[in-house]
Amino acid sequence: MTEFDFSAVRPEDSPQDVEEVKALLAASQLQFDTEIEVLVLCRARDRLIACAGLDHNVIKCVAVAKDFRGKSLSLRLGSEIVHLAAGRERFHLFLYSPPHNRDLFQGWGFYPLVEVPDLVLLMENSPIAIKSYCDLLRLQKSPGNRIGSCVLNANPFTLGHLFLVERAAADCDWLHVFVVREDASVFAYEDRFALVAEGVKDISNLTLHQGSEYIISRATFPGYFLKEKATIDHSWAAIDLLLFRAYIGPALGITHRYVGTEPFDAITDNYNLDMKYWLQEAQSTKEPISVVELPRMAINSTPVSASAVRRLLTEGDFDSIKNLVPATTLDFLEMKYSTAAQSAEGAELK
């Protein structure tokens, strides 16, 4: 019996291993992903025969050399990567795979969530997590014919967000608002959520929801958080939107999704196009969700955007910021970034 030798390496520490991994992936028509924290490698007599990558709680770049395919090696590889993740306190895992490998990863204890046909399948390592999540959402369902939704990163919450939410709420019997949970933005989730909560508190037909791993998270939409690096792949947006259409929308009876037009950011603009396709046009057994694109609020013919606020913040220009954000956001920014605080924390803003 061949001895299998497992090891874990960080890609940046081991360019040679990365070259071998790239070759192994290429043999399975897969590409190496630069967003990988750690790789599990399996060698037999020094030859790399299997690999799997972990990025936060996402497993990707899994390959086994053709002549070593057979259940036992793959299952060992699966055990290794799952325990490696557990050692990093990551238990709820997601996995990206070509759809034809579904059965293989089911053997790893992963269950299909959504699939972009013929391209990519997203799985998670729980048979009940998505159902439990939807059960909790369903408790917050509100009656009505037209049930709207919007998803905000609110980094930070501006008058533009408020305008979008107010218009959407006026348009619908009920509106569900989600705040992106991932802490990959300039402002911490807690702060972003608090500012949204404060900003929308007078709107009576609205439920504000905590974000989750199933809505624009690193797991379901990694590209979203890379946008400043301008690296993006369309299939990421599709996965995120299909999750919304297949699970979140039906749980809350959502019929419409509202989004602001995007004049500045090409990535977000593409996301809006993808949204129309995957939520309402793409063939699916799930009910379509109509996308409503509202023109972005403009002040003095300049569209209001969170990125503009962040830019002004680095310049310490609170007079200009005042025109773009509600009083609650302004108070928060002044408290956190003016004068003394600015020299310490302002430097981190990009």
Added chain:
Amino acid sequence: MKIAKEAIVGTLESSDLLVKVAPNDSGILDIVIRSEVIKQFGKQIRRVIDQTLSKLEVSEGTIIVEDKGALEYAIRARVQSAVLRGAASEELNWEQLS
């Protein structure tokens, strides 16, 4: 006892099992079993897991078992060790476990 934190124990290899435990948001005990031999031995596997959990007095948590045809004592040992890790409890009554 309650499952207070996530833990994972075991492997996916043949004749073993992987046990994942996690806190339960709805405050219930949720047990999900997948086994390659569920048709032949599903009832026995379920019984061993239920007995092990009740001996440990587990009242709340999510328990997910991916069984690869493990024998009863392996199932018992894996479930025990997953629960003890997940319960974050130092108190351990070894007599209950036997």
